[in-house]
Amino acid sequence: EETMNEFRLEKKKSICKCPPDDFVFQGENGKPTKYTAIWKTKEAVLRKARLHHVRIHDLRHGMGSILLDNGIPLTAVAGTLGQVPATTAGVYGHALRRGKSIANLLSIKII
Numbered sequence: 479e480e481t482m483n484e485f486r487l488e489k490k491k492s493i494c495k496c497p498p499d500d501f502v503f504q505g506e507n508g509k510p511t512k513y514t515a516i517w518k519t520k521e522a523v524l525r526k527a528r529l530h531h532v533r534i535h536d537l538r539h540g541m542g543s544i545l546l547d548n549g550i551p552l553t554a555v556a557g558t559l560g561q562v563p564a565t566t567a568g569v570y571g572h573a574l575r576r577g578k579s580i581a582n583l584l585s586i587k588i589i
Contacts, residue, residue: 542570 503511516534524532538559545555556566 539569542566543572546570 503516505511520534520537524530542555542559545558546552552563552566555570556563559566561569
């Protein structure tokens with residue numbers, strides 16, 4: 479049991495190699511932004527774009543697909559998403575195989 483706990487702890491450390499104050503959504507005071515503020519902002523932006531039922535994960539996945547569709551190198555996209563290239567290739571392989579048509583469609587929808 480102790481070995482498994484050590485393994486889990488090491489796994490967590492390897493996944494997040496960022497310092498504890500390196501938040502994705504950080505306030506001017508350096509502290510993490512409250513979830514409700516992030517959610518309200520996200521909902522307002524999506525409402526304005528006429529997009530409904532979209533999660534932050536969906537936006538992240540869409541961004542990865544759009545970047546790859548537009549020829550951004552796999553290693554750059556993986557780094558942006560905090561992944562290793564093999565993981566990104568597995569998750570976003572569909573984007574690597576298709577052209578820019580989907581990205582163009584999405585950019586038209588967003589604009």
